[in-house]
Amino acid sequence: MISELKIEEKYKNYELDSTEMDNIITAxxxxxxxxxxxxxxEFNLDKLSLDLRISKVKITQSLNLQLKTNFYQYINSLRVEEAKRLIDEKQESNFVTIGYESGFKNKSTFxxxxxxxxxxxxxxxxxxxxx
Structure with missing residues (x-):
């Protein structure tokens, strides 16, 4: 609850309404x-911002307020979903390879x-x- 208030306080000066944030999340x-x-x-917020032509602040605000997550939590959840798909799909169990194929830089992070x-x-x- 307190962290949600801090996040909302952090973005109070940015004029993003929920419709615009929904559109950013959809994008x-x-x-x-x-x-x-x-x-x-090596993918990062700068690359996403450039590719979508949406400011990093707007992307970050939308993720924080609409999805209650930050960029790296969001991207790592996508990577874990990919890893789960690969584990399910592949007969072999080389998890280090699956981690790299899912976008993780190393075994421990994966x-x-x-x-x-x-x-x-x-x-x-x-x-x-x-x-």
Whole structure:
């Protein structure tokens, strides 16, 4: 509750209404669905802002207020979804490769966010799929 008030306070001087924020979120979601920028481990907010021609502040504000997440949490959740898809799709279980293919820079970052988002390690997730 307090953090939500801080976020709203932080953006009080920016004149974005909920319709514009919804439009930005739609543009961001469409971008990642089509261009799959999250699969590039070097992808960042600057690149997204340039490609969409929407300011970083507007993108950040929209993600924070509409989705209650920040850019890196958002992009890592997309990467984890991709990793889950790859784990489900592939017979092999080389999770390091799957992490790289999903856009993570290294094994520890992949494992950290995978467990944080799914509540399971990649190998435990794979076991649950097989049960």
């Amino acid at each position: 961001v979601n469409s971008y990642f669905k089509l261009k799959k920028g999250h699969l590039d481990s 494992y950290k966010y995978f467990k944080q988002i799914t509540g399971a390690t990649p190998s435990d997730y794979k076991k649950m799929l097989l049960e």
